Amino acid sequence: MADLDMLFGALADPTRRAILRRLADGPAGVEELRAPFNMSQPAISKHLKVLEGAGLVEVEVDGPRRPRRLVPAPLVEATRWLERTRDRFEANFAALDTVLDEMTNETSTGKETP
Amino acid sequence: MTSTAVDPVTTTRVEEAEPAALVVTRDFAAPPEKVWRAFTDPAILTRWMTGYPGWTMTCEMDVREGGAFRWTWEETETGSRFGFHGTYREVIPHGRIVNTETYDPGTVGGGIGTSVNTTTFAATPYGTRMVLRIDYDSPATRAAALETGMTEGMEVTYGLLDGVLAGG
Numbered sequence: 001m002a003d004l005d006m007l008f009g010a011l012a013d014p015t016r017r018a019i020l021r022r023l024a025d026g027p028a029g030v031e032e033l034r035a036p037f038n039m040s041q042p043a044i045s046k047h048l049k050v051l052e053g054a055g056l057v058e059v060e061v062d063g064p065r066r067p068r069r070l071v072p073a074p075l076v077e078a079t080r081w082l083e084r085t086r087d088r089f090e091a092n093f094a095a096l097d098t099v100l101d102e103m104t105n106e107t108s109t110g111k112e113t114p
Numbered sequence: 115m116t117s118t119a120v121d122p123v124t125t126t127r128v129e130e131a132e133p134a135a136l137v138v139t140r141d142f143a144a145p146p147e148k149v150w151r152a153f154t155d156p157a158i159l160t161r162w163m164t165g166y167p168g169w170t171m172t173c174e175m176d177v178r179e180g181g182a183f184r185w186t187w188e189e190t191e192t193g194s195r196f197g198f199h200g201t202y203r204e205v206i207p208h209g210r211i212v213n214t215e216t217y218d219p220g221t222v223g224g225g226i227g228t229s230v231n232t233t234t235f236a237a238t239p240y241g242t243r244m245v246l247r248i249d250y251d252s253p254a255t256r257a258a259a260l261e262t263g264m265t266e267g268m269e270v271t272y273g274l275l276d277g278v279l280a281g282g
Contacts, residue, residue, distance in 0.1 A: 005253040008130045081260040082128050085136070090126040093140045095162040096152055100144040103152065 007074050010054035015039070016047050020056060023070035027060055033068065122240035134253045136260075138246040146235040149242040150208045153233065172197075179205050183213070186220070196220035200228070210234045215248075226259040227251060 010016055019033055034044040048068060051057040055074045060067045122141040129137045142149050152158045156173040163171060163185075170190060175183040179202055186197035197218040204212035216228040232247045250256040 005257050008256065009253060012130055012132050082130070085260055086126050086128040086138075089128060089138050089140070092163055093126055093142075097142065099152055099158060099162045100142055100148060103148055103158070104144065 006050075006054040007056070010050050010056055011075075013047070013050075016051055019047060019051065020070060020075075023057065023068060024072075027067040027069040029065040029067050122238070123243070130256070131247070134250045134256045136248045136250075136256065138248070139243065141238060141240050141243050143241040146208045146237050146242045149235055149244060153211075153235075153244075177202060177205055177211070179203065181205075186218070194221045196222040200231075203230075208235060227255055229255070229259070 015037060018037070022028060022033060022036070030041070030044060030048065033048070034041060037044065039047075048057060051068075052059070056071055058069045058071050060069050122143075123139050124141055127139040129139075131137050144152075152162065154175065154177045156175050159175075160171045160173050169187050172186045172188065173184075175181075177183070181202045182199065183202070184197065184199040186195060188195040197220060198215050199218060200214040200216055202211065202213045204210065211231075211233045213231050214228055215231050217226045228251065230249045232249070234245045236243045236245075248259075250259060
């Protein structure tokens with residue numbers, strides 16, 4: 001459960017999501033990750049620490065560049081929980097679509113067609 | 115009328131937000147007045163938020179500031195039961211509801227404590243955009259809600275909806 005907290009915390013930030021999208025294309029060094037965001041070195045390092053803490057990013061040990069690599073497994077797990085939650089809401093709201101239709105017919109007010 | 119040129123969200127979107135929230139977004143092809151009624155009139159709410167076949171939803175709602183609500187789902191055959199209750203902090207008709215929501219484990223079990231839920235209804239070209247923001251007291255509670263309350267306990271609600279849809 002603690003892992004899931006860190007995961008959601010990590011994913012809640014748009015910069016970190018952008019870093020993950022970049023890493024989905026392949027490993028990248030810190031400088032390479034920093035450049036598109038116009039951020040300071042400490043700021044990007046802080047984001048990377050959060051991502052590493054959540055188990056989403058690993059440091060490759062080979063070479064002085066120490067590139068970062070995406071670890072997709074926790075993302076898959078998080079998506080599963082969110083998807084199930086979404087499915088539950090969607091089931092309700094799909095039923096509500098039907099009920100709203102019926103209400104329109106019941107009250108026979110003017111129908112709005114988009 | 116707003117002139118937002120965005121695609122309607124006709125399949126529910128669920129996102130996490132800081133510090134410990136879930137944000138649920140859904141568009142409906144009906145004006146806010148009507149969507150509001152479907153959310154606040156017990157007779158209508160129980161038509162779409164019911165439960166598995168064999169489960170019955172009981173619903174008491176006093177939708178005004180300081181008023182209380184209690185939703186209970188019960189399976190007649192087994193006597194299994196769970197629910198939610200809370201109070202309304204802010205009620206702006208056709209626009210916004212802020213309420214507390216506490217999970218009643220009943221016989222089903224689990225515990226996700228109390229959240230503060232903010233539901234807004236906004237007119238869009240498509241009809242109404244409903245945004246439900248659930249603020250939990252901590253990220254741990256949100257994780258627990260995702261893992262238990264919103265999955266196991268509330269799965270009851272899934273089947274219910276299938277039935278409504280099939281009959282619709």
